[in-house]
Amino acid sequence: MAEVKIPGAIPQKDGSYAVSVEFPQLTMAKEVLLVLAELAGEGLVVHPTTAQKVMVLGIEPEKVSQVIERLESAGAQLRKAATSFQPRTCVGAPFCKLALKETFPLAQRIYESFKGHPVPHKFKVAVSGCPACCSWANNIDLGFVAVRNGYKVYLGGKGGYKPRPGLLLGLVEGEDEALGVMDAVLKFFNEHGRPKRRFAWVVEKMGLEPLMATLKETVREG
Structure with a gap:
């Protein structure tokens, strides 16, 4: 059939x-x-x-x-498109006693803003309401981890046969800046990525410096 x-x-x-x-x-x-x-x-x-x-x-x-x-x-x-970014997320505030921020609003904005955005290979996103990272936001392609003064941004993590932790890119102040980072990261992945290669491969090959150069007005040390 x-x-x-x-x-x-x-x-x-x-x-x-x-x-x-x-x-x-x-x-x-x-x-x-x-x-x-x-x-x-x-x-x-x-x-x-x-x-x-x-x-x-x-x-x-x-x-x-x-x-x-x-x-x-x-x-x-x-899920109908090959490129749909549903973030992994914890429950966040006000439900979790450890959470520093809500997680659902940022997760929803990511889902709505980047649906159908092309990428050369699968790309996973996560949002965590605190540094405990129950959603593994520090071990994924792109993760946003809530802290009191914004979100820490982690890049290039992955699971699989050869797992690796994400690298700390820096700190952004709020949701708008987080969306700007994701937009820049996806464009960077499209420009430098390869089919069947996770974003971790791009980070390993090029480091974070070229990406940081495009985000210097958005991301600060944190």
Whole structure:
């Protein structure tokens, strides 16, 4: 059987399909949860991923359009583009007693501002409400870690077979400056990156100095 060509339908090795539900602020609406519960009751696998999304697995080809329609009718945001940046985030203030800042507003702005932005290879973003970094913002391609006077910015971290911590780029004052940093970093990655190479490869190859030169008015030592 030929593969189904529907935006949001992800072909799987066994011939079934999956869909990936995104949660920019890592909060789930009641309506979406109800549909996910119904799908689980119908025998589909509902899998929370390590990227803080939810994948619905085991969808038969002839039913994938119906599943997508049911989820979107409930208000779900489905991953349909290869370049979608849903930040990993902790709950932040006011929920966590350790948090210094809210995390949801910055995560939502990142998600909305950079959807569809091209990159040569996968690029992960995270926001943490304090230096405890429950969302691993200090070990990811680009992480924003809340401190009392802004956000510390970490670059070039990754997991995988050869994990490496992120490097501290410096400090930005607020959300607008954080978005400016991400815009500059993505442009830098497009200019100097390579397919199948994480941003860590660019940082290792070039260091932080060329990027810092473009951000000297935005990022300060911290």
